[in-house]
Amino acid sequence: MGQVIAIANQKGGVGKTTTAINLGACMAAAGRRALLIDMDPQGNATSGVGIDRNSIEHSVYEALMGEVPLDEVILSTSVDRLDIAPSTRDLVGAELELVDADEREFRLRAALEPLRGVYGHIFIDCPPSLNLLTVNALTAADGVLVTLQCEYYALEGLSELLQTVSRVQEVLNPKLELQGVLLTMFQHTNLSSQVIEDVREHLGEKVYQTIIPRNITLAEAPSFGQPVIFYDLRSAGAKAYLALAREVVSRG
Amino acid sequence: MGQVIAIANQKGGVGKTTTAINLGACMAAAGRRALLIDMDPQGNATSGVGIDRNSIEHSVYEALMGEVPLDEVILSTSVDRLDIAPSTRDLVGAELELVDADEREFRLRAALEPLRGVYGHIFIDCPPSLNLLTVNALTAADGVLVTLQCEYYALEGLSELLQTVSRVQEVLNPKLELQGVLLTMFQHTNLSSQVIEDVREHLGEKVYQTIIPRNITLAEAPSFGQPVIFYDLRSAGAKAYLALAREVVSRG
Numbered sequence: 047m048g049q050v051i052a053i054a055n056q057k058g059g060v061g062k063t064t065t066a067i068n069l070g071a072c073m074a075a076a077g078r079r080a081l082l083i084d085m086d087p088q089g090n091a092t093s094g095v096g097i098d099r100n101s102i103e104h105s106v107y108e109a110l111m112g113e114v115p116l117d118e119v120i121l122s123t124s125v126d127r128l129d130i131a132p133s134t135r136d137l138v139g140a141e142l143e144l145v146d147a148d149e150r151e152f153r154l155r156a157a158l159e160p161l162r163g164v165y166g167h168i169f170i171d172c173p174p175s176l177n178l179l180t181v182n183a184l185t186a187a188d189g190v191l192v193t194l195q196c197e198y199y200a201l202e203g204l205s206e207l208l209q210t211v212s213r214v215q216e217v218l219n220p221k222l223e224l225q226g227v228l229l230t231m232f233q234h235t236n237l238s239s240q241v242i243e244d245v246r247e248h249l250g251e252k253v254y255q256t257i258i259p260r261n262i263t264l265a266e267a268p269s270f271g272q273p274v275i276f277y278d279l280r281s282a283g284a285k286a287y288l289a290l291a292r293e294v295v296s297r298g
Numbered sequence: 299m300g301q302v303i304a305i306a307n308q309k310g311g312v313g314k315t316t317t318a319i320n321l322g323a324c325m326a327a328a329g330r331r332a333l334l335i336d337m338d339p340q341g342n343a344t345s346g347v348g349i350d351r352n353s354i355e356h357s358v359y360e361a362l363m364g365e366v367p368l369d370e371v372i373l374s375t376s377v378d379r380l381d382i383a384p385s386t387r388d389l390v391g392a393e394l395e396l397v398d399a400d401e402r403e404f405r406l407r408a409a410l411e412p413l414r415g416v417y418g419h420i421f422i423d424c425p426p427s428l429n430l431l432t433v434n435a436l437t438a439a440d441g442v443l444v445t446l447q448c449e450y451y452a453l454e455g456l457s458e459l460l461q462t463v464s465r466v467q468e469v470l471n472p473k474l475e476l477q478g479v480l481l482t483m484f485q486h487t488n489l490s491s492q493v494i495e496d497v498r499e500h501l502g503e504k505v506y507q508t509i510i511p512r513n514i515t516l517a518e519a520p521s522f523g524q525p526v527i528f529y530d531l532r533s534a535g536a537k538a539y540l541a542l543a544r545e546v547v548s549r550g
């Protein structure tokens with residue numbers, strides 16, 4: 047049975063999409079089938095794996111609305127064994143359109159049910175918000191991976207995020223667990239080191255051993271529509287995500 | 299009459315809050331009265347100027363819901379002539395609560411009306427989304443300043459943002475103009491230079507001459523609750539925002 051992990055943080059620009067794409071690619075490179083679900087109307091996960099958003103026939107939005115089954119939305123990518131359920135701009139409307147709908151928090155969970163046996167890993171890329179799209183992702187997931195930039199504002203939002211996770215655990219998805227907190231964009235500064243010390247003190251084992259360094263290849267790779275292990279395997283960014291993939295599997 | 303500028307981009311982590319706080323502080327340091335409006339439920343602008351979010355009595359949420367006039371929400375900050383209308387977590391609920399409300403896009407504009415003559419500059423910090431909170435900010439504003447990180451995903455989202463701005467101009471706020479596009483977090487890489495070339499080609503004069511470099515003091519200052527010109531005036535970050543403030547005034 048596939049492991050479903052939501053990658054979340056309401057703070058913007060902290061490496062959610064970069065982590066979803068690169069973890070998915072590492073799992074695929076290791077011979078497992080992996081699926082990305084792009085739950086962000088920005089569609090960065092979709093374009094980051096080289097899909098042209100204007101050419102998409104069906105998207106995650108339609109699967110959430112129940113118009114199309116999720117397996118008809120899924121596209122293959124340039125990476126063997128890595129598929130994606132792409133997102134388009136329509137997804138912006140889902141929040142307001144689902145306000146009065148039945149089971150509004152369970153839409154993604156229901157759509158994913160038939161696919162759980164098909165993929166070894168399913169990674170859900172969340173938007174920078176604690177809105178209905180993120181709640182759908184947390185309700186569908188077995189675990190949540192929180193990406194945490196080693197900076198002040200990112201640390202500040204962590205407690206609210208963890209409160210949302212526990213509310214989802216209590217009411218919508220009792221088996222949801224915090225798989226781990228991933229420190230991203232690390233650079234050797236007092237600020238980064240201070241943040242790491244704080245986080246390890248409060249969350250201990252929950253913090254992955256692997257730390258993702260700030261590394262320009264991670265910002266360059268998406269402009270070529272490629273995950274970093276295919277863009278530059280020898281880079282620090284690629285090595286870090288390969289190490290993270292091993293850790294995620296061992297915690298699985 | 300005060301100039302009202304919304305600082306917006308649905309892409310997360312591109313320097314919206316950092317720009318709002320530091321522009322506001324530069325105007326205040328130059329002897330003008332400046333007001334920050336924190337329209338992001340994350341409340342980074344609020345904590346970035348040293349306000350304890352747990353001690354706030356009234357917030358922007360109540361002003362939008364019409365429960366309290368905006369001037370009763372406003373707090374002074376540690377910087378002379380710089381005030382803030384703080385945000386709390388409640389703001390997350392505003393989007394759903396205003397769905398069926400009258401004039402839902404005009405709530406901030408109406409709340410700001412009595413204050414326009416009091417401040418020389420009003421900067422609205424937007425959340426990383428094109429939701430009702432951002433639309434309220436664009437409807438209340440005279441101009442929009444788009445912060446653009448010099449990276450691939452940030453560039454990708456620019457056309458959608460500009461489309462939203464023109465829709466707001468057509469339907470809700472005909473006098474809204476694009477004040478300018480600010481290039482942020484610049485570092486000397488091929489990627490950054492490529493993005494700058496693309497943006498200047500498409501938007502020409504609309505791109506501010508001032509470019510904000512990636513500079514660690516800009517990430518450190520908020521952990522002391524201080525704008526960068528008070529944290530380290532000699533830093534590249536402080537110099538860049540002082541230059542930007544002069545440009546914003548000249549375009550005003």
Ligand SMILES: Nc1ncnc2c1ncn2[C@@H]1O[C@H](COP(=O)(O)OP(=O)(O)OP(=O)(O)O)[C@@H](O)[C@H]1O
Pocket residue numbers: 057058059060061062063064065086090172173174230231232258259260261262264265266268283308309310311426449450451452
């Ligand atoms: N470790 C890293 N080193 C350098 N750049 C990185 C790193 N991780 C991500 N980036 C770049 O930083 C920017 C933000 O990352 P990303 O878009 O993955 O964050 P996000 O949390 O998904 O953002 P959003 O909140 O907008 O969805 C992107 O331009 C990305 O290419």
Ligand SMILES: Nc1ncnc2c1ncn2[C@@H]1O[C@H](COP(=O)(O)OP(=O)(O)OP(=O)(O)O)[C@@H](O)[C@H]1O
Pocket residue numbers: 056057058059174197198199200309310311312313314315316317338342424425426482483484510511512513514516517518520535
């Ligand atoms: N020029 C810069 N150089 C280095 N760090 C910066 C710079 N500008 C902002 N930062 C830091 O980068 C992070 C993102 O900036 P900021 O929070 O201002 O972006 P934002 O667009 O407001 O994010 P969000 O989308 O979450 O609201 C913060 O930790 C901030 O301190």
Ligand SMILES: [Mg+2]
Pocket residue numbers: 062063064086090171172173
């Ligand atoms: Mg993203």
Ligand SMILES: [Mg+2]
Pocket residue numbers: 314315316338342423424425
């Ligand atoms: Mg912000």
